[in-house]
Amino acid sequence: MKLRGNAVVAQSGGPTAVINNSVCGVVQEWLKGEPPGKLYGALFGIRGVLEENLLDLGKQPPYIIEGLRYTPGAALGSSRYKLAREEDFARLLDAFRKHDIRYFFYIGGNDSMDTADRINRFADRVNYEIRVIGIPKTIDNDLPCTDHTPGYGSAAKFLAATVSETGLDLKGLVTSNRIVVLEAMGRNAGWLTAAAALAKREECDAPHLIYLPEVPFSKERFLEEVAENYREYRYVYIAASEGIRFDNGSYVYAGGEKDPFGHARLGGLADTLKEMIEEQLGVNVRGISLGTLQRAAAHFASRTDADEAYLVGAAAVKAAFRGETDIMITLLREESGGLYRCTSGTAVLSAVANVEKKVPAGWISPSGSYIQDIFLQYAHPLIEGEVNPVFRNGLPDFVHLQNFDLPELRRRLDRDVAGVTE
Amino acid sequence: MKLRGNAVVAQSGGPTAVINNSVCGVVQEWLKGEPPGKLYGALFGIRGVLEENLLDLGKQPPYIIEGLRYTPGAALGSSRYKLAREEDFARLLDAFRKHDIRYFFYIGGNDSMDTADRINRFADRVNYEIRVIGIPKTIDNDLPCTDHTPGYGSAAKFLAATVSETGLDLKGLVTSNRIVVLEAMGRNAGWLTAAAALAKREECDAPHLIYLPEVPFSKERFLEEVAENYREYRYVYIAASEGIRFDNGSYVYAGGEKDPFGHARLGGLADTLKEMIEEQLGVNVRGISLGTLQRAAAHFASRTDADEAYLVGAAAVKAAFRGETDIMITLLREESGGLYRCTSGTAVLSAVANVEKKVPAGWISPSGSYIQDIFLQYAHPLIEGEVNPVFRNGLPDFVHLQNFDLPELRRRLDRDVAGVTE
Numbered sequence: 002m003k004l005r006g007n008a009v010v011a012q013s014g015g016p017t018a019v020i021n022n023s024v025c026g027v028v029q030e031w032l033k034g035e036p037p038g039k040l041y042g043a044l045f046g047i048r049g050v051l052e053e054n055l056l057d058l059g060k061q062p063p064y065i066i067e068g069l070r071y072t073p074g075a076a077l078g079s080s081r082y083k084l085a086r087e088e089d090f091a092r093l094l095d096a097f098r099k100h101d102i103r104y105f106f107y108i109g110g111n112d113s114m115d116t117a118d119r120i121n122r123f124a125d126r127v128n129y130e131i132r133v134i135g136i137p138k139t140i141d142n143d144l145p146c147t148d149h150t151p152g153y154g155s156a157a158k159f160l161a162a163t164v165s166e167t168g169l170d171l172k173g174l175v176t177s178n179r180i181v182v183l184e185a186m187g188r189n190a191g192w193l194t195a196a197a198a199l200a201k202r203e204e205c206d207a208p209h210l211i212y213l214p215e216v217p218f219s220k221e222r223f224l225e226e227v228a229e230n231y232r233e234y235r236y237v238y239i240a241a242s243e244g245i246r247f248d249n250g251s252y253v254y255a256g257g258e259k260d261p262f263g264h265a266r267l268g269g270l271a272d273t274l275k276e277m278i279e280e281q282l283g284v285n286v287r288g289i290s291l292g293t294l295q296r297a298a299a300h301f302a303s304r305t306d307a308d309e310a311y312l313v314g315a316a317a318v319k320a321a322f323r324g325e326t327d328i329m330i331t332l333l334r335e336e337s338g339g340l341y342r343c344t345s346g347t348a349v350l351s352a353v354a355n356v357e358k359k360v361p362a363g364w365i366s367p368s369g370s371y372i373q374d375i376f377l378q379y380a381h382p383l384i385e386g387e388v389n390p391v392f393r394n395g396l397p398d399f400v401h402l403q404n405f406d407l408p409e410l411r412r413r414l415d416r417d418v419a420g421v422t423e
Numbered sequence: 424m425k426l427r428g429n430a431v432v433a434q435s436g437g438p439t440a441v442i443n444n445s446v447c448g449v450v451q452e453w454l455k456g457e458p459p460g461k462l463y464g465a466l467f468g469i470r471g472v473l474e475e476n477l478l479d480l481g482k483q484p485p486y487i488i489e490g491l492r493y494t495p496g497a498a499l500g501s502s503r504y505k506l507a508r509e510e511d512f513a514r515l516l517d518a519f520r521k522h523d524i525r526y527f528f529y530i531g532g533n534d535s536m537d538t539a540d541r542i543n544r545f546a547d548r549v550n551y552e553i554r555v556i557g558i559p560k561t562i563d564n565d566l567p568c569t570d571h572t573p574g575y576g577s578a579a580k581f582l583a584a585t586v587s588e589t590g591l592d593l594k595g596l597v598t599s600n601r602i603v604v605l606e607a608m609g610r611n612a613g614w615l616t617a618a619a620a621l622a623k624r625e626e627c628d629a630p631h632l633i634y635l636p637e638v639p640f641s642k643e644r645f646l647e648e649v650a651e652n653y654r655e656y657r658y659v660y661i662a663a664s665e666g667i668r669f670d671n672g673s674y675v676y677a678g679g680e681k682d683p684f685g686h687a688r689l690g691g692l693a694d695t696l697k698e699m700i701e702e703q704l705g706v707n708v709r710g711i712s713l714g715t716l717q718r719a720a721a722h723f724a725s726r727t728d729a730d731e732a733y734l735v736g737a738a739a740v741k742a743a744f745r746g747e748t749d750i751m752i753t754l755l756r757e758e759s760g761g762l763y764r765c766t767s768g769t770a771v772l773s774a775v776a777n778v779e780k781k782v783p784a785g786w787i788s789p790s791g792s793y794i795q796d797i798f799l800q801y802a803h804p805l806i807e808g809e810v811n812p813v814f815r816n817g818l819p820d821f822v823h824l825q826n827f828d829l830p831e832l833r834r835r836l837d838r839d840v841a842g843v844t845e
Contacts, residue, residue: 016592045597074591081598162818166719169496169821170438172829175467175836176503181714199818205830235833272694292603292711297588301722303817384817395725395806396583396621399591407594408627411657414597 002324003037004130006103009050010058011043012075013109013116014139017152018159018299019310019388021069021076023108023136026314028058028066037322038101042402044410045078047107047116050096051089054410061403068400070307071390073299076402078410084116090123097124097131104132104321108314110139110150114329115354121327134317135329135350138310140296142192145358146348147331151313152296154306154383157196159298160185160291161384164200167289168207168238180227180237180278180286181207184271186295188244189214190359193295195372196380197240207238214244215360216369218253223274224281226370231284243270300397304386309343316345329353334382341382424746425459426554428525431472432480433465434497435531435538436561439574440581440721441732441810443491443498445530445558448736450480450488459744460523464824466832467500469529469538472518473511476832483825490822492729493812495721498824500832506538512545519546519553526554526743530736532561532572536751537776543749556739557751557772560732562718564614567778568770569753573735574718576728576805579618581720582607582713583806586622589711590629590660602649602659602700602708603629606693608717610666611636612781615717617794618802619662629660636666637782638791640675645696646703648792653706665692722819726808731765738767751775756804763804 010027012020024042031040042056043049056077058066069076084090096102107117114135121133137144140156164183171181185194191213200207209230212218230237245253254270271288278286313330320328328347335342364376390397401407432449434442446464453462464478465471478499480488491498506512518524529539536557543555559566562578586605593603607616613635622629631652634640652659667675676692693710700708735752742750750769757764786798812819823829 012595016595018588048597072591073588074593075595077595079596081596158817162722163716163720165818165821166440166495166721167715169494170715170719171496173434173438173497173499174501174503175470175833176501178715199816203823234830235837269694272691287714288712289714289716290710290712291716292709293589293592293600294585294711294713297592298585299588300584381816386817387814392809394621394803395580395808396587399587401625408656411597415657 003322004103004132005037006101007038008040008104008106009043009055009102010040010077010106011046011049011108012077012079013046013107013113014079014081015296016073016075016079017138017140017296018073018155018302019152019307020108020138021072022307022310023138023151023314024076025066025069026311027106027136027318030315030318032059038103041100042077044405045414046080046082047084047093048080048082048414049078051092052414053096053100055100056402056405065400065402068391070311071299071302071388071397072399073297078407084119090120093120094124094127094129097129103130106134106136106317106321108136108138110141111144111353111355111357114350118327118350118354121350132321132324132326133350134321134325135353136313136317137329137331140193141187141190143190143357143359144353145356146329146353148334148343149332149383151306151310151332153192154303154309155298156193156295157199157380158303158384159301160193160196160295161199162301163291164197164207164238164240168200171207171236171238172205178287179235179284180231181239181289182271182274182286183238183240183289184243185240187214187242189357191215191242192360194240194242195360195376198372198377199380199384205234208240209234209237210239210370211372212239212241212245212370213360213365214242214246215362216365217248218245219248220277224277227278228282231282239274241270241274245270299388299390302388303384304388305383307388312345320347425744426525426552427459428523429460430462430526430528431465431477431524432462432499432528433468433471433530434499434501435468435529435535436501436503437718438495438497438501439560439562439718440495440577440724441574441729442530442560443494444729444732445560445573445736446498447488447491448733449528449740452737452740454481460525463522464499466827467836468502468504469506469515470502470504470836471500473514474836475518475522477522478824478827487822487824490813492733493721493724493810493819494821495719500829506541512542515542516546516549516551519551525552528556528558528739530558530560532563533566533775533777533779536772540749540772540776543772554743554746554748555772556743556747557775558735558739559751559753562615563609563612565612565779565781566775567780568751568775570756570765571754571805573728573732573754575614576725576731577720578615578717579621579802580725580806581723582615582618582717583621584723585713586619586629586660586662590622593629593658593660594627600709601657601706602653603661603711604693604696604708605660605662605711606665607662609636609664611779613637613664614782616662616664617782617798620794620799621802621806627656630662631656631659632661632792633794634661634663634667634792635782635787636664636668637784638787639670640667641670642699646699649700650704653704661696663692663696667692721810721812724810725806726810727805729810734767742769
């Protein structure tokens with residue numbers, strides 16, 4: 002069932018702490034037995050195919066491929082380039098033909114699965130035989146058809162540890178920073194923010210309040226809830242999704258800019274909530290905004306998550322070799338006797354593309370400002386275990402792919418697409 | 424030489440990831456052999472003595488004391504209460520007399536060493552025999568008379584890992600977030616910010632620019648340096664101390680508020696620099712502001728730092744038993760044949776009190792916007808090794824002292840000092 006020809010693996014969108022595990026899974030599975038051709042890495046996502054910046058991954062030393070298992074960031078480079086115009090698809094097919102690409106492995110989230118689906122349909126229309134397999138990745142955990150998404154467990158684990166540690170810092174210091182607002186990534190789905198609750202072991206522990214995008218935000222109710230908790234504990238720890246919105250649908254914070262997919266650029270919510278509280282309660286508030294650390298903290302990645310990210314990469318190659326196309330690999334949870342186990346399955350790309358899975362209403366507390374225990378049962382297994390990176394001079398010794406002169410390529414890409422919004 | 428009587432250990436100011444190692448060192452050393460009396464923990468710093476909220480640490484289960492070795496935050500509670508008025512000292516001595524306190528171990532930074540020094544002098548004046556020993560602690564690493572300060576190594580290690588990881592995130596993604604500004608704690612000394620340089624392994628790696636409070640900040644030069652690096656790499660990673668100031672001495676960012684010691688409250692610098700760059704270069708900038716995580720990230724503490732924090736705690740008890748008073752324990756670096764070793768020494772409190780040790784001018788690059796290799800040689804040994812906490816449900820299982828009802832005590836403290844600025 003193996004189709005003779007070459008393959009491309011590409012990374013898309015924001016990286017995760019374990020995204021390179023999926024690349025590692027693809028490479029190691031591809032090289033097992035008799036590969037039907039070469040396996041290229043597309044440099045900087047789909048643009049690497051369009052512009053034919055392809056790296057022969059079979060030529061990388063095995064220790065570097067293995068080192069991808071603990072290296073964060075997109076090792077191949079990623080982009081948010083939106084493949085929309087007909088000529089983009091035509092150009093892509095030209096590149097596929099020229100390099101005899103018969104397998105396309107695309108690691109990404111909702112937008113990327115849509116792109117993969119379109120590529121598959123375009124190839125079909127022009128009668129070009131290719132197997133297109135999506136590999137799920139997002140810290141947002143908002144992909145449908147899969148129990149959870151690789152990348153989420155590690156982000157959740159790091160976020161929960163952060164809440165636990167900064168929560169202890171807050172509790173133990175009688176000073177004027179009495180309230181902490183932690184801003185977590187998450188535009189429309191509150192999975193990552195909800196993970197803050199994993200930190201709580203006793204009632205007085207952080208977090209006390211959790212605000213998700215799934216629940217319309219009311220400033221009045223918010224200030225009441227903060228005041229109530231402050232009266233009780235004399236300190237309050239709040240976790241909030243950057244994407245929370247008022248009843249009328251407008252973001253509580255939005256800088257006004259848009260990304261290439263038309264989504265508002267968020268960030269800065271912690272300051273907005275800080276101002277609200279300080280104005281009303283006259284208590285000093287400290288905002289914490291971890292930025293990209295939420296999706297990059299490989300030093301505290303979840304072993305379970307890292308292994309599952311590898312699994313979906315390897316499963317994608319197996320599925321392609323079986324002759325499948327137009328699918329995304331999914332994760333299936335099997336629980337029996339309280340033991341967590343996870344295997345892989347598949348879903349058609351069109352079922353995944355552009356659909357966002359949100360936190361179920363029934364998992365959110367009736368107050369709208371906390372999360373129910375059922376979420377903890379769901380999330381606990383996903384943060385289990387630690388990844389032990391190789392260390393050098395006290396820090397993880399992350400790997401870099403060979404023959405990938407990143408600054409040089411970035412400069413070239415910028416020249417080539419001058420004028421293209423990115 | 425042991426004086427019969429009881430002891431108090433107190434924590435002061437902002438905690439560190441390893442501050443409780445010092446408490447553990449005090450407790451375990453005190454309980455060895457024949458303790459001359461009880462060892463109390465003062466709850467919420469010096470206020471715990473003033474208000475007689477004392478916890479008998481000899482009654483804590485040994486596994487909880489041992490758990491302090493990986494638990495961040497001030498386990499005893501800390502405060503920034505400024506002991507200034509004569510009646511405060513009188514009240515303190517009353518409490519000492521009442522509980523027969525003959526040993527006072529004070530874990531803190533510059534301000535706390537000043538307080539300890541005053542307590543010692545006051546006791547001397549009123550002929551109350553007590554041994555006052557300072558135990559150094561600060562992520563700022565700005566205490567004189569010691570090679571470095573416990574708490575710094577762990578903060579440096581976590582900060583460097585953060586720069587390394589978010590640097591890879593930045594490099595690997597061709598998108599509109601092209602520039603990252605990481606704001607690090609540090610009012611007047613740039614030690615922690617300088618630690619960002621530990622992340623760099625190749626020239627194109629983060630960080631590219633480092634701004635310390637030791638160097639007057641020029642907006643024009645800053646924008647030129649950012650633009651130059653942006654032309655070279657098409658991405659720029661900047662680390663800056665929250666305490667950087669313009670030539671005229673005013674903070675680049677300061678909210679205008681002051682803490683009880685009269686220091687300006689900082690924070691928000693990342694946004695200030697973000698605005699400067701976006702306005703001038705028209706490139707999107709992402710700010711990262713780790714807040715208290717810098718001083719709380721015990722999940723990635725330095726083994727070396729944790730052990731040294733324990734060492735200074737144990738050494739304080741030994742020094743007191745030898746009959747010493749009015750001293751702070753110091754760390755002495757012994758390097759021979761490239762091997763790092765560290766032992767403890769002592770310095771008189773008055774030599775430490777209110778003196779800030781800054782990054783030497785000769786360690787800063789001539790440009791003023793990076794750090795020299797000599798700093799890396801100094802800092803590397805301090806971030807070596809990892810602490811392995813006990814885990815439960817995928818997260819470090821931090822300990823809480825028994826019989827310390829923290830919210831209840833916080834509520835009571837707030838009632839008692841209503842009106843006192845804190």
